[in-house]
């Protein structure tokens with residue numbers, strides 16, 4: 808199950824990606840926003856992030872105008888590693904090296920087709936472990952304790 812969330816600016820791209828996930832037979836849960844009315848991105852970034860952090864969803868994809876504000880918000884939730892991405896190479900590395908569990912896209916930055924390519928790449932990417940695990944474990948340590956040994 809994929810958690811989705813957006814503000815009003817991210818909504819058009821979220822709708823494109825919802826349709827894309829449906830075509831691929833992938834299940835999602837949309838945590839809002841549901842209309843074009845202006846809203847505040849932290850609310851929806853955090854709602855989707857909490858669904859990933861508590862295990863209700865396996866991964867999350869969130870949207871705002873740039874992908875920046877909503878990714879910063881999601882990253883404040885313990886257990887979340889969210890990447891804001893505008894091309895597929897970083898999307899792949901964000902899975903293989905960083906084991907990200909959320910992806911943020913900017914609807915005013917990436918076109919629909921590039922966004923679909925990023926989503927595909929990110930969803931199919933596998934964490935490589937090894938030396939990357941040491942680094943991701945350090946991120947987790949800071950997340951949990953505020954310190955790094």
Ligand code: RB5
Pocket residue numbers: 814816817848871872873874875876877
């Ligand atoms: C909304 O205008 C815009 O600021 C928001 O969607 C996002 O881009 C913030 O980072």
